[in-house]
Amino acid sequence: MGISKTTHNLGFGTGESSKSLRFIDDNPLVLETVKQLLEKSPYKLELNDDPFDALCDLVKNKPSAVFIDVRMSKLNGYQFCALLKTQASYRYIPLIIVLEYANTLVQAKALAAGADAVLVKPFGKNELLNVVKLSGAQAA
Amino acid sequence: MNPLYEAHSALGFYCSNEMALLEQALEGYCNASRKQDKESAIIDVKKYSSRLALLQSFFSLDTDKANLGQLPKLCILLGQEKYQENNEQILLLTKIFRLLGQIPASEWR
Numbered sequence: 001m002g003i004s005k006t007t008h009n010l011g012f013g014t015g016e017s018s019k020s021l022r023f024i025d026d027n028p029l030v031l032e033t034v035k036q037l038l039e040k041s042p043y044k045l046e047l048n049d050d051p052f053d054a055l056c057d058l059v060k061n062k063p064s065a066v067f068i069d070v071r072m073s074k075l076n077g078y079q080f081c082a083l084l085k086t087q088a089s090y091r092y093i094p095l096i097i098v099l100e101y102a103n104t105l106v107q108a109k110a111l112a113a114g115a116d117a118v119l120v121k122p123f124g125k126n127e128l129l130n131v132v133k134l135s136g137a138q139a140a
Numbered sequence: 141m142n143p144l145y146e147a148h149s150a151l152g153f154y155c156s157n158e159m160a161l162l163e164q165a166l167e168g169y170c171n172a173s174r175k176q177d178k179e180s181a182i183i184d185v186k187k188y189s190s191r192l193a194l195l196q197s198f199f200s201l202d203t204d205k206a207n208l209g210q211l212p213k214l215c216i217l218l219g220q221e222k223y224q225e226n227n228e229q230i231l232l233l234t235k236i237f238r239l240l241g242q243i244p245a246s247e248w249r
Contacts, residue, residue: 052151052154052191052195055194055195055198056190056191056194056195059194059195059197060194074150074154075147075150075151075154076143078143079143079144079146079147079150080147081143082143082144082146082147083144083147083148083151083198084198086144087197087198089197112143113143
């Protein structure tokens with residue numbers, strides 16, 4: 001994955017933060033890249049390559065924000081988002097859908113599913129941290 | 141396209157698979173004669189039952205009543221093998237059975 005492109009703020013809610021970020025993507029290269037990008041950031045990074053593992057982990061530990069790739073085989077980003085945002089216990093957690101590209105249609109789909117923002121690949125550290133900042137998530 | 145409906149469907153399918161694995165682990169527990177096999181089976185039972193319990197919060201409360209066909213079998217297995225030795229596990233499994241009662245019958249395979 002390369003360097004920065006675009007972040008889109010679709011309007012965040014507010015809520016409790018636990019100073020960690022959870023990034024969900026079934027591509028190990030993406031997870032490794034994110035790990036490197038956020039190596040010296042003030043956030044604790046949690047990674048999942050399986051959306052159902054991520055759901056289980058979310059019950060145990062609520063992060064400051066969740067990033068999920070739109071293309072996940074078992075549960076895609078829109079579905080994951082819809083699931084999370086219809087539950088009172090989790091809807092306050094800022095959720096960012098990570099897209100391969102951005103156009104009006106996919107952004108509308110993300111918004112309709114309840115996403116707080118979208119982040120478009122390829123992205124860099126600044127874009128990642130910017131979208132986290134916009135989410136109102138607190139650093140450690 | 142309704143992402144929430146699709147999500148519940150995917151979650152139901154996933155939990156159905158986890159339930160099958162849990163049942164398999166319970167059968168393994170009941171059929172095991174050696175202590176180490178029983179211990180190994182219990183680790184699997186804990187793994188699958190914990191996951192199901194964690195995922196239960198993502199089900200809506202207004203979903204259809206499930207076909208409970210598989211559940212009596214599990215209860216019998218539990219009862220036969222004095223599984224109630226561990227009250228915590230029984231509570232967990234009871235929670236799971238309640239969860240499964242909320243999964244639409246169409247999600248059972």
